[in-house]
Structure formats: C-alpha cells, structure tokens
Amino acid sequence: MTTDLNGQVALVTGSSRGIGAETARQLADAGADVVVNYLTSDEAAAAVAADVEDTGSDSLVVQADVTDPDAVTSMVSKAESELGTVDILVNNANLPFERKPIAEITWAEMARKIDAELKAALSTTKAVTPGMVEQGHGRLLYVSSGLSKRADGQSVAHGVAKSGLNAFVRYVAEEYGEHGITANTISPGLVETSATSERIDEELRANVSRATPLGRVAQPEDVAATIVAFAGDAGRFTTGTYTPVNGGSRME
Numbered sequence: 001m002t003t004d005l006n007g008q009v010a011l012v013t014g015s016s017r018g019i020g021a022e023t024a025r026q027l028a029d030a031g032a033d034v035v036v037n038y039l040t041s042d043e044a045a046a047a048v049a050a051d052v053e054d055t056g057s058d059s060l061v062v063q064a065d066v067t068d069p070d071a072v073t074s075m076v077s078k079a080e081s082e083l084g085t086v087d088i089l090v091n092n093a094n095l096p097f098e099r100k101p102i103a104e105i106t107w108a109e110m111a112r113k114i115d116a117e118l119k120a121a122l123s124t125t126k127a128v129t130p131g132m133v134e135q136g137h138g139r140l141l142y143v144s145s146g147l148s149k150r151a152d153g154q155s156v157a158h159g160v161a162k163s164g165l166n167a168f169v170r171y172v173a174e175e176y177g178e179h180g181i182t183a184n185t186i187s188p189g190l191v192e193t194s195a196t197s198e199r200i201d202e203e204l205r206a207n208v209s210r211a212t213p214l215g216r217v218a219q220p221e222d223v224a225a226t227i228v229a230f231a232g233d234a235g236r237f238t239t240g241t242y243t244p245v246n247g248g249s250r251m252e
C-alpha cells in the first residue's frame with residue numbers, strides 16, 4: 001500500500017537532522033506539506049525544507065524550542081496560518097540528557113530530562129489538537145526509545161523520561177479517540193544519526209548487527225518509514241500502541 005498524504009500538513013519537531021529530517025522528507029514524498037522545526041541548525045533545516053519543496057510539497061521552517069510552551073504555541077499558529085490545520089504531528093526532537101550511573105546522577109539532572117521530554121510532548125499535543133478536533137481527524141506520533149523498556153548502562157534519565165512518554169501517549173489516545181485522532185508511540189533501537197554516530201565504531205556495529213535478526217544498524221529512513229505508515233491510511237484504526245523499530249533486536 002502506498003501512503004497518500006496529499007492535502008495534509010505535517011509538523012515534525014527536530015527535523016533539521018537525523019530521524020526527524022528523514023521523516024520530513026518521506027512525509028513530503030507521500031504528498032504532505034511539512035513544517036520543519038529546529039533549535040539551532042538553521043542551514044540544515046533550510047536544506048531539509050529544500051528537499052521537501054523538491055517533491056512538490058510546501059514547507060515552512062520554524063525555529064522553536066519545543067521545551068518552551070509559548071514557542072510551541074506560536075509555531076503551531078504560524079503553521080496553521082501559512083499551511084493550514086496540522087493533520088500529523090511527529091513529536092521527535094532529541095532532548096539531551098546526562099549519561100551517568102544512578103550513583104552519580106543528581107535529581108536535578110534526572111528532572112531536567114523528564115521535564116523537557118514531557119513538557120515538549122504535552123505542549124505540542126495541546127497546540128495541535130484543537131485544530132484536529134475541529135476537523136475530526138489527526139495523527140499523533142511520538143518517538144520514544146527501546147531504553148524506555150529495558151535498562152542500559154547510564155541512560156536512566158533518558159529511559160525514565162521516555163517511559164513517561166509511553167504512558168502519556170496512551171492517555172492521549174484514550175482522550176482524543178472520539179475525535180478521530182490517533183496517538184501512537186514509535187520506539188527505535190539504536191539508529192545511526194548525529195546523536196549516535198560517534199559511538200558507533202566497527203565493533204559496536206558488528207555486535208548490534210549480530211544481535212539483530214534483520215542484520216544491521218537502523219538508519220533514519222527505517223524509522224521514518226514506520227512513522228509515515230502510521231500517518232497514512234494504514235494507521236487509521238490503530239491507537240495507543242507502542243511499536244518497536246529495531247530490526248528484531250528486542251522483541252517487545
């Protein structure tokens with residue numbers, strides 16, 4: 001089934017790089033107009049927007065810190081006035097965290113990541129849902145992590161924050177289903193992006209590939225393809241789910 005998103009507007013947070021950038025490109029390939037959001041990488045965001053426009057779709061580049069609710073509200077207002085009601089939200093921005101063992105991490109460091117992750121999810125959801133409710137249709141996709149379900153050295157802040165995100169998505173699905181709005185969690189394992197490429201040496205690549213039935217490290221395209229499928233007709237009666245995109249490395 002090919003995904004047809006013609007006439008739809010998608011907003012992808014953190015789409016200047018990595019999974020978000022590829023998601024923006026694939027959504028545009030499927031016909032959607034795309035809001036490209038970024039924090040500091042204005043040139044990279046402009047390049048993604050140019051790729052979007054090359055497909056014949058419209059783009060809008062918006063600098064906004066997704067952990068600032070006012071900035072999120074104005075980003076969505078701008079999107080609505082320039083492109084139209086947001087039909088698809090991809091809550092993806094990669095919010096930094098301290099990689100430390102429990103013995104060393106402070107509550108302030110834990111709280112910073114939990115606060116940022118959930119504030120971004122809540123703010124983006126609250127900003128786009130009024131328009132979706134009005135039109136009786138919407139697709140909300142939230143990018144979590146396999147580390148929300150399994151412990152892996154020194155990622156406690158990230159794992160706990162993403163686990164909170166998983167729970168949040170189920171509440172969104174429950175509350176907004178009656179309005180024709182779906183909410184689903186897409187959960188990658190290790191993906192080769194600017195966030196991870198320094199850590200992915202040949203040894204790690206070989207180990208991950210061996211432990212992965214599909215035999216390689218994931219690329220941003222792999223995660224984007226799943227997000228686009230959920231955004232399209234294939235996702236029309238699926239909500240409140242958690243979908244791993246990890247080549248089978250963890251069968252959750």
Ligand SMILES: NC(=O)c1ccc[n+]([C@@H]2O[C@H](COP(=O)([O-])OP(=O)(O)OC[C@H]3O[C@@H](n4cnc5c(N)ncnc54)[C@H](OP(=O)(O)O)[C@@H]3O)[C@@H](O)[C@H]2O)c1
Nearest residue numbers: 014016017018019038039040041065066093094191193195
């Ligand atoms: N890579 C992995 O192995 C992996 C695995 C599991 C889950 N994930 C999840 O996948 C998502 C994307 O990760 P990635 O690896 O693709 O990230 P990435 O390559 O590091 O790109 C991060 C993106 O987020 C944007 N961003 C960061 N802080 C932001 C903020 N406060 N407001 C708005 N945008 C912000 C960045 O914008 P600038 O370019 O302007 O900084 C950039 O576009 C994240 O939610 C991450 O937790 C990744």
